[in-house]
Amino acid sequence: MRVARWAPWGMAGVLAALLSGCGAVPAGRPPAHAPAHVPAPRPGRLPPTPARPAPTVQSIKGLEGVIGANAESLTRLFGAPRLDVREEDARKLQWSGTACIIDVYLYPPQSGGAPTATYVDARRGDGREVDRAACVAAMKRP
Secondary structure (H helix, E strand, C coil): CCCCCCCCCHHHHHHHHHHCCCCCCCCCCCCCCCCCCCCCCCCCCCCCCCCCCCCCCCCCCCCCCCCCCCHHHHHHHHCCCCEEEEECCEEEEEEECCCCEEEEEEECCCCCCCCEEEEEEEECCCCCECCHHHHHHHHCCC
């Protein structure tokens, strides 16, 4: 029995030749997955950024030393934060202790300037809510 021999370039060459036509697109027609025409951005001009609304400042008894404080003051009050997350001009600092976890959110004032604390959230390690002022008092450094 006679065995057929492949071309001198081998099996890989045959497969490459067969697969080379798989991605072909007929001339004049975009592939089905191609996005619609997107106009190029105009150089030198960006759309105006909408004004950010003024942050809501939390007002709860017991948070007087926290609300309105900047990041440096909060670090002196609670120590180094466990998390420091920045997104655009907003910032979230988090402290964790045996009593609770505190998240403090800082936003820049409407008139500009350094971000200050406007909101405090507190919870236990299992996620249950805890009194914010009590958590702040428990987390303060001596």
